[in-house]
Amino acid sequence: MKQKLSHLCLEQRLRYSIFRAGGAHLRWAFARVSIWVGVWRETRAVECLRNWQEKVLSAVQSMQIDSAAVLLPLLLVEDAAGADALSSTPFSEQQQKDCRLDGELEGDVRDPSKRRPLAPVQEPFVDHHVQQYLSTLPEGQEPKSKFLIPRTGAQCSRMPKYRELKPMTPTIPATAAERSHEARLYSAAYAEDYRQNISAGQMRMHKATCFKYVVEKGVKKAKHCRFHFCNFVSLALRVMENGVNRIRNFVFARTGKDLVLPRQPGQPMPCSAPVDENGDPIPLHPTAKVGATVNVDDAHGRGGCVMPTRWNPNERSSNGPAQVSVRANTDFQSMRKTFKDGFTEGRDEIRDPAYTEADLDELHRQGDKAFAGQLQEAVENLAKERQAKGLEYKCAEALAEDLWRDHLARQKRPYAGTRIGDRILPRAVRRFKNLIRSLVVSMVGDGIAAAFYACGYSTKPNMTCAPLLVAYGDG
16 A cells, blocks of 8 residues: 555556455455365355455445545544544535435325435535635635635645644653543544545536537437446336326436445445434434445446445545545545345345255246246247347247246356366355355456556556556556
8 A cells, every 4th residue: 555655646546456455355265165165064164255245345445435524533433432523525505406415305106205315514615725815805805716826725735733743742642541642633633634635625526527428410418427426316207198198217317426324234225315203304414333335236347346435425435545645636446346245135145044955946946936927928028029130930939948948047057167076066055156256257357447447547648658557566
């Protein structure tokens, strides 16, 4: 980490790929499972993977911080319950309106009680040099643009006292109690400095350059924010089609990222729009709870990625030591992945009891029964699809036979071994090994993609910057 921080001044917007560390941890866990897999039920293999998942969650939320004013103070205290009162980073009324986090009803036809989350308004942060300029401005004189005010004394131009590593108290601490008190002063100064750094330079503001435009039928349309500061909401609305009132599902893009509330593995998804006994929305004030979430959506290769707690939809991801050291726009995005188990509605492979052969047989019978109930509709859809593509005609019986063959192949796929010795292993063990192997392959693919991204980003100014990448790798 220290080696990487020394190069941050070369490129302020540097995305970190810590794939190597995550892959090393997973290879260690995978090796132990491979060794013990023959006597899986009598070993600590599953407990090892469960502990690894929890450690990855803790590691990511301590490095990638999406809520500067909330998470960092909680990470710096021994007991989170004894932390000072928490508040989010700046969030104005206009931003609340733009992000649609006002707690109002969505107007969903199928779910009339569906509400939007209510994010409380937080006072804006006025930088120190602007405050000083406004305090000395003669009464009645119009202030000039903040871009024309000298930045002397600005938050990102300061060297805080705690960074000088001098005593924070009038006297040098001598006793354990005095040293503990000084440590709390250092922690508070560090957390406040980090919060102000984020407030001054890491809050997202949409501008024209955030959108890529395309021309469709002579009309210039804006696509979604290319920095992914948007979220999508599906609503059922009534529309008139050919004079008939129908209900249709629409997907709306909204400004700001999705809020991520604290959650522990195995717990249900927290309610993002709670209401009181009268049905009025309850503001989502930050709490002393800590807990990252795992992304269960495989879209864009994000399945399995860790999502730290986020209370402000406009706050960029950053890193505590990097941000206060560089004092500039420093993005930090962790590439670590882990199991989705404990965050999905289905079975938890690393916490629930292991499958038996009878359990797997029953699972297959239920799958066959569900597939048989949908087979007629699937055959009709496949016939229409083949006709639309101009493929050779097939009777319904032949299509049904093809679909059954594909269904049985999908059932066997999780139990297919990759080594000769896998053939003698129980199906449950083969299924569990393939679950781990799929995560390893996914992490390798993400690491390669991140390396290409860093290469393209670093060599944009000058294609002779390849030695710079070598320097990054050598520290």
